[in-house]
Amino acid sequence: MSTQVPETETEAETETEPAGESHQERRMADKAAKREYRESEKKAEDELRAAEESVHLKVFRYDPEVEDKQEPRFDDFYVPYTKGMTVLDALMYARDHYDSSLTFRHSCRQAVCGSDAMFVNGRQRLCCKTQLSEMAEPVRIEPLPHQDVVKDLVVDMEHFYDQMHAVEPYFQSEDVPSEEQRQSRENREKIKMSTRCIWCGACMSSCNVAAGDNEYLGPAAINKAYRFYMDEREDEEELKEHRLRILEQEHGVWRCQTQFSCTEVCPKDIPLTEHIQELKREAVKNNLKFW
Ligand code: SF4
Ligand code: FES
16 A cells, blocks of 8 residues: 555654644544555455455556566456446456555546556457456456556557647648538548547557557557548648648558558447558559659
8 A cells, every 4th residue: 555654653743844734634644544445445355255256357567666566567356246347347446445556547437538448358458348247367457568658557658649640630721611611421421430539549559560660650640640631621632632641651551561450459440441541542542643
């Protein structure tokens, strides 16, 4: 547990105490936190005994800032199972009842924010969308592969975000419409799937090409470029060519080896490989124009 409780209760208050919270108040808060933690651990033990089923989790742990935790390892947690429980629910249970230092990202808990993509039983998945009942035990939970691990299950997403921004994912049309700009049903249908991306990074983590080429734009960024390139509301020829130039660069669409791993793991079922192939065809057509 990370909460630090003073060894003795007779430590004298010093003159260097920061204004606001007194030593006495801090000590009482620490004691309360420690009591709460003990109670929650006991509750977990009782719940585990009472539960008809429990689930065994094997969770990757690593903390570069704590001396005896710098060596990566796996910790075992046994969590009482209730019907409908997801991998994220189980992780939260383990954190809240056994080890408050267990670190992972999550927010919406409904497959919308994209923050809890992890490597569960050998595959990139959104933990909040993954039912425990469908996982073989022990459920092995690791951070997304091919990304730098910050702590436990948290990876550094900076590079992924940089690649997303590199394709300029916003409308750039100079023609500011003076009235509502309508999109045809057909065009909406065409880009519908590409707009579903939640920036989870699962596709990038599954891609062998991205693993070997750090500069590769990656499936999510190319899909984002597709979303704008195919949108009929940005129809200037110059802008279309500008977008293709970004995609045609050395680390762009031509790097894709059509392995389909990104398409397989995307939690939003976006046909990523198909979109990449379509952009390759657009690039070829555009270059043929100059012959
Ligand atoms: S394309 Fe799919 S897997 Fe890739 S970041 Fe978007 S939602 Fe996640
Ligand atoms: S917590 Fe938001 S996608 Fe899973």
